[in-house]
Amino acid sequence: MLSFPLTEQANISSTCSVLCANMDDWDNSNDFIQRLDFSSCGEESEDRSVNEEDSLSLSPPRSSEFQKWQESSPLPGTPQRKLSEIFLSRTKAWMSPTLKSSPSVSKSWSKPETPLHITWKKLQLCDTPHTPKSLLSKTAFPSPATKGPPKGFRHLRLTPRADSEDSSQASLVNINPFTPESYRQMLFHPNGKRKTRGELNDHHPGSQIKQELPTKRYTLKASNMVSRYKKEFLELEKIGVGEFGSVYKCIKRLDGCVYAIKRSKRPLAGSSDEQLALREVYAHAVLGHHPHVVRYYSAWAEDNHMIIQNEHCNGGSLQDVLLENAKLGQYFPERELKEILLQVSMGLKYIHNSGLVHLDIKPSNIFICHKLAVSGSAGQEESDSEDEFSAGVVYKIGDLGHVTSITNPQVEEGDRRFLANEILQEQYCYLPKADIFALALTVALAAGAAALPHNGALWHHIRKGNVPHIPQKLPHSFLELLKLMIHPDPAQRPSATALTKHPVLRPSCGKAVQLQEQLNVEKCKTAMLERELKAARLAQTLMKDQALGSAKLQESETSSKQKSKRLVGGKSCRSFSFTLGF
Ligand SMILES: Nc1ncnc2c1ncn2[C@@H]1O[C@H](COP(=O)(O)OP(=O)(O)OP(=O)(O)O)[C@@H](O)[C@H]1O
Numbered sequence: 001m002l003s004f005p006l007t008e009q010a011n012i013s014s015t016c017s018v019l020c021a022n023m024d025d026w027d028n029s030n031d032f033i034q035r036l037d038f039s040s041c042g043e044e045s046e047d048r049s050v051n052e053e054d055s056l057s058l059s060p061p062r063s064s065e066f067q068k069w070q071e072s073s074p075l076p077g078t079p080q081r082k083l084s085e086i087f088l089s090r091t092k093a094w095m096s097p098t099l100k101s102s103p104s105v106s107k108s109w110s111k112p113e114t115p116l117h118i119t120w121k122k123l124q125l126c127d128t129p130h131t132p133k134s135l136l137s138k139t140a141f142p143s144p145a146t147k148g149p150p151k152g153f154r155h156l157r158l159t160p161r162a163d164s165e166d167s168s169q170a171s172l173v174n175i176n177p178f179t180p181e182s183y184r185q186m187l188f189h190p191n192g193k194r195k196t197r198g199e200l201n202d203h204h205p206g207s208q209i210k211q212e213l214p215t216k217r218y219t220l221k222a223s224n225m226v227s228r229y230k231k232e233f234l235e236l237e238k239i240g241v242g243e244f245g246s247v248y249k250c251i252k253r254l255d256g257c258v259y260a261i262k263r264s265k266r267p268l269a270g271s272s273d274e275q276l277a278l279r280e281v282y283a284h285a286v287l288g289h290h291p292h293v294v295r296y297y298s299a300w301a302e303d304n305h306m307i308i309q310n311e312h313c314n315g316g317s318l319q320d321v322l323l324e325n326a327k328l329g330q331y332f333p334e335r336e337l338k339e340i341l342l343q344v345s346m347g348l349k350y351i352h353n354s355g356l357v358h359l360d361i362k363p364s365n366i367f368i369c370h371k372l373a374v375s376g377s378a379g380q381e382e383s384d385s386e387d388e389f390s391a392g393v394v395y396k397i398g399d400l401g402h403v404t405s406i407t408n409p410q411v412e413e414g415d416r417r418f419l420a421n422e423i424l425q426e427q428y429c430y431l432p433k434a435d436i437f438a439l440a441l442t443v444a445l446a447a448g449a450a451a452l453p454h455n456g457a458l459w460h461h462i463r464k465g466n467v468p469h470i471p472q473k474l475p476h477s478f479l480e481l482l483k484l485m486i487h488p489d490p491a492q493r494p495s496a497t498a499l500t501k502h503p504v505l506r507p508s509c510g511k512a513v514q515l516q517e518q519l520n521v522e523k524c525k526t527a528m529l530e531r532e533l534k535a536a537r538l539a540q541t542l543m544k545d546q547a548l549g550s551a552k553l554q555e556s557e558t559s560s561k562q563k564s565k566r567l568v569g570g571k572s573c574r575s576f577s578f579t580l581g582f
């Protein structure tokens with residue numbers, strides 16, 4: 001789905017307008033610098049002659065300079081929000097056929113009079129045939145040859161199809177190892193019903209995919225197409241280089257928003273890096289959206305390189321800020337340190353609760369977003385609902401290349417400087433606590449601690465539970481918390497959930513927790529007293545009953561004695577009366 005991140009919007013609104021140009025104006029804009037090239041999907045030769053002026057191609061601007069591209073915008077002053085609205089209204093209808101997998105999709109193809117066609121009848125987006133998403137959807141959609149759009153229906157294709165594309169490619173779908181099995185079964189079942197183990201051998205497309213996976217996996221090598229990156233994005237600048245790849249700040253030509261695009265440095269097909277790259281994509285795709293995890297938009301293979309399109313964090317990484325701080329001899333103050341710890345804990349809580357661990361928490365993998373002031377009530381609503389952080393800075397966990405499953409771990413050790421000892425010892429029973437360990441050291445660095453060792457005596461000293469020296473005065477409780485987070489016994493370290501409620505980080509929450517605890521103690525006491533009271537009452541009743549019982553017993557004994565006496569005498573009585581009777 002298209003989305004419009006609020007970040008960076010102010011400075012790109014004019015750029016955005018190039019792409020958000022009112023579609024009614026398109027026919028008249030012959031000198032529109034962003035020329036789009038129409039071609040149909042599957043029926044090119046016949047349709048090409050019909051409307052030559054409809055031809056649109058997302059080729060790069062004539063000038064590669066962003067400035068010129070910006071100047072050429074036909075709607076330079078359009079506010080971003082308005083543009084988003086125009087875009088949303090215009091994209092809603094035509095996005096759905098490519099994204100929905102319901103049977104209604106095929107129905108909509110065969111009804112040219114539906115709002116889909118009225119809204120944007122000239123334009124139909126075709127995704128690249130090589131993205132995992134589109135490959136997946138191909139399996140769920142009828143083939144264009146049988147139930148495709150009517151003739152003359154035009155498609156905007158952002159990436160040309162590979163010539164070699166054939167029906168067999170439709171079954172090339174990766175299985176995401178981080179998806180729950182139950183979900184996978186539902187996904188591959190045409191009716192959305194779960195399948196039993198035996199049923200998985202049925203002959204429907206889903207089971208075929210499942211069976212063919214080991215041999216027909218979608219790999220990076222499978223892609224050799226014209227650069228989608230160049231076609232779809234305008235590169236603004238290189239913003240970072242890491243172990244795995246280079247990261248570029250780009251504008252997506254279609255939606256006019258800024259993204260961070262990460263491209264692997266080395267060719268990946270067949271290498272161990274390929275698995276790492278895929279792991280990052282799998283993790284992102286499964287995690288979805290959380291305010292404290294860098295948002296993922298798309299990924300694809302290009303020229304044997306993995307390309308990942310992520311949310312652009314306008315404050316760069318925490319490492320970038322630490323380097324700046326080091327130059328200036330500054331460090332984060334206590335309040336900000338707590339904010340980092342709290343927000344990253346929230347992201348970790350989300351990751352851990354999803355059954356995953358990050359395993360590479362460190363300053364260069366924590367990203368910063370400065371919230372831009374957005375005028376109008378809609379913006380206010382969003383900032384209220386997202387979180388309660390006052391400073392307008394949001395910290396997000398990124399770089400999911402080392403993510404693994406908690407229950408079925410395939411551990412690829414992260415940076416040794418942040419590595420917990422138990423991971424080095426290959427003890428994986430407390431994996432989430434390794435993230436907590438790394439987070440404590442990350443905060444220590446932000447607090448001004450010197451660079452961490454890769455190995456040696458100091459490395460071991462830290463793993464014995466000693467926080468590296470911090471050159472600023474921090475409250476004892478805070479230092480104690482950091483110490484607990486690097487406890488040699490991982491079981492002793494607090495969980496991410498516990499951190500999000502910790503009184504040091506959330507004093508108000510701490511007060512509530514304290515009161516709750518007091519209440520629980522009192523409740524316990526009351527329950528105990530109630531139990532004792534019940535027992536006492538029971539004992540009392542029993543005693544009473546006993547006393548009553550013995551009294552009755554005595555009474556009955558006495559009466560029975562008397563009776564027996566009377567019975568003896570009775571006879572005589574009776575005989576007496578009997579005698580009297582005669
Ligand atoms: N989403 C983003 N927003 C802004 N800047 C980013 C983003 N992603 C990456 N960067 C920049 O690019 C740098 C490298 O990114 P990233 O961590 O993803 O690459 P990497 O190759 O995995 O690096 P490493 O292995 O060293 O962690 C970051 O330190 C940061 O400066």
Ligand SMILES: [Mg+2]
Nearest residue numbers: 242364365399
């Ligand atoms: Mg990184």
